[in-house]
Amino acid sequence: MSNHERFLIDGAWREPHTTARISVVSPSTEEIIAEVPDADTEDVDAAARAARRAFSEGRWRGMSVAERADILDKALGIMQEQIVEIRDAVISEMGLPVSVADMQIPNAVTSARYFLEVARKDPVSEVRHTSYGPTAVVKEPVGVVASIAPWNGPFNLMLSKVIPALVTGCSVVYKPAAETPLDAFFVADALAEAGVPAGVFNLITGDRNTGRALVAHPEVDKVSFTGSTAAGRDIGRECGGSFKRLQLELGGKSAAIVLDDADIASALPGLAAGIWFNTGQICMSYSRVLVPRRRYDEVIGALVAAAESFVVGDPFDPATTMGPLVSKRQHERVLGYIEIGKAEGAVLATGGGVPTGLDKGFYVQPTVFTHTDNSMRICREEIFGPVAAVLTYDTVDEAIAIANDSEYGLHGAVFTGDPQRAADVARRVRTGTFSVNSFTYNVEAPFGGVKNSGMGRDTGPEAVQAYYELKAVNLSEDMEHLFA
Known part of the structure; x- marks a missing residue:
């Protein structure tokens, strides 16, 4: 059984509970090139609970930002060594021309390293002197993130979602689009090989019902979704009911x-x-x-x-x-x-x-x-x-x-x-x-929309900030050095 037929849950490649499968079809030949499991609610539950356990145990979020960034940089290095195989997977599953993929796929790794450098340079604690006395403003990871990406840029959009969430200390359950899941297995393998602890990153595959179950799961603290405005509207309704944090990059008519x-x-x-x-x-x-x-x-x-x-x-x-x-x-x-x-x-x-x-x-x-x-x-x-x-x-x-x-x-x-x-x-x-005078997608600046194009920003330093919660700690003066 290949990894394409398993889920990465709690640090191990596991056979799914589901018996349903999704065919991955080459858009250039119309031939089936792979099959992946269509996760059911039990699979989603296992992944979300694994992410919660990992977050609660605190091994990953207890590391410094620099320690997490070093592990993630190692994972990106592993991906860099497999760049041709990843490129070919993306070409096969979504039809991206090789002339474009030869630039886009390596650039995705470079962009992911940018997020690591942003996180390294960004203090996670500062002391503010207020009229009420010293107050520490502390950045803490938001928790368990459900990350759902579209098919139109599977590898680069996966990295732009997963790397900022992980470097801030969150745990992630990632679901790629049903049409383009193959590149995600390379990322999952690289993260595990680099030393990301069990349960911190979990990979499931599936169709819309899988995404709905993941969004609705009570262990999820935040949803990051890129896709259609119609789907984003449904996700917004679900998250609003339980006050889950939400990041949406939706449609456009520019x-x-x-x-x-x-x-x-x-x-x-x-x-x-x-x-x-x-x-x-x-x-x-x-x-x-x-x-x-x-x-x-x-x-x-x-x-x-x-x-x-x-x-x-x-x-x-x-x-x-x-x-x-x-x-x-x-x-x-x-x-x-x-x-x-x-x-x-x-x-x-x-x-x-x-x-x-x-x-x-x-x-x-x-x-x-x-x-x-x-x-x-x-x-x-x-x-x-x-x-x-x-x-x-x-x-x-x-x-x-x-x-x-x-x-x-x-x-x-x-x-x-x-x-x-x-x-x-x-x-x-x-x-x-x-x-x-251009057509520019700048990963070092905030990218996102207003009106029905979504909320939040997926790139720039804001992409990293989006996975933190702010905690204010009102201090006595002899405590300032503990939060500086």
């Missing part, structure tokens, strides 16, 4: 505003990356492009040329620049939205179907819609595929109003040659993250 002075040739790389990176399967994608009416034809021409320059195909082929969508379900969803756009009166400038010769696999052409308005479903709902809607505006005020006319508020951008105008637009667009 607008890239091209100002009338923008140099289109310079702007195009950032626009193209923002629309089509990861086959458009990113919550922060520029799925709406706002263009001055007088420059509409020019921008459309540039976007069409960019879309048609992508090499769509086998993700293991180094020449491929766009892989498949992750699953049959996602394939049908994206093609369905393209039909909705046409029915609403939008016009296809390019794309809109399955690429010639790629009938096997979940492929969709890079797609550009014109003649759209912000009331259309393709402009309001998250498609999560390689589809952009181009809208026109006459004034900057109108462009900002269109950008803000969304239930989402995750990301956005402005393209202009004028720094002052860029700053003005950046301040007025209501999002948690914003890029100027």
Whole structure:
């Protein structure tokens, strides 16, 4: 029995209680490449109770931050040695092109080390002198964390959730997306080999019901979830009832505003990356492009040329620049939205179907819609595929109003040659993250959303702070040195 058929619970690879299995399907070949258990409530209970025991016993949280960071750094080193195997697992399970994976997978390890350095430099106790006397403000780990990640960046998003939680002293039960569980086994093995104590990190696999059971489990103190807004809303209701701490990074419908002075040739790389990176399967994608009416034809021409320059195909082929969508379900969803756009009166400038010769696999052409308005479903709902809607505006005020006319508020951008105008637009667009003349995911800055795009921040120093609780200890003066 391979580890893919077991759960890591309380420091051991255990056979699951469940008999149900989930097939992992290659999005490029449509073939089953592995099976993993679909955890039931007894499996979830075992993992959550193991995490609670480990936290209560205190071996991990009783270490210094530096000691924990050293063990985690060792685990990252083990992952670094297996980077090709991890890369190939991610390519196989989600279709990420090897040309992208060769950068993204090693960068995920580098980013995880950034979180360790943040934690090392951040004091966990300070003494404040108040009118009531000295008070120690102490950072303590929040407890048992249920960490649930999506399929669109499985390895990097796993590390960005698990490493900050572990370095602060929390215990973790991690559930990867059902579509992309394979890379998580490498991480689990590395953490165990590096010396993370039994029960501190637990890995279970499963579908939505597994996630629901984990979120609802009474031993869980905090939920960290990245995924759809609909699922996040359900998780919020559950956590609100028991006052569990909650961190949500949800959907987006980000607008890239091209100002009338923008140099289109310079702007195009950032626009193209923002629309089509990861086959458009990113919550922060520029799925709406706002263009001055007088420059509409020019921008459309540039976007069409960019879309048609992508090499769509086998993700293991180094020449491929766009892989498949992750699953049959996602394939049908994206093609369905393209039909909705046409029915609403939008016009296809390019794309809109399955690429010639790629009938096997979940492929969709890079797609550009014109003649759209912000009331259309393709402009309001998250498609999560390689589809952009181009809208026109006459004034900057109108462009900002269109950008803000969304239930989402995750990301956005402005393209202009004028720094002052860029700053003005950046301040007025209501999002948690914003890029100027680029498409930037900066792990050293806080990333997250407002409105229906979630709460909390998943990167930057804030990613580490999110796993601490603050305790105020009112001291007598002879105690200050004990908390300094």
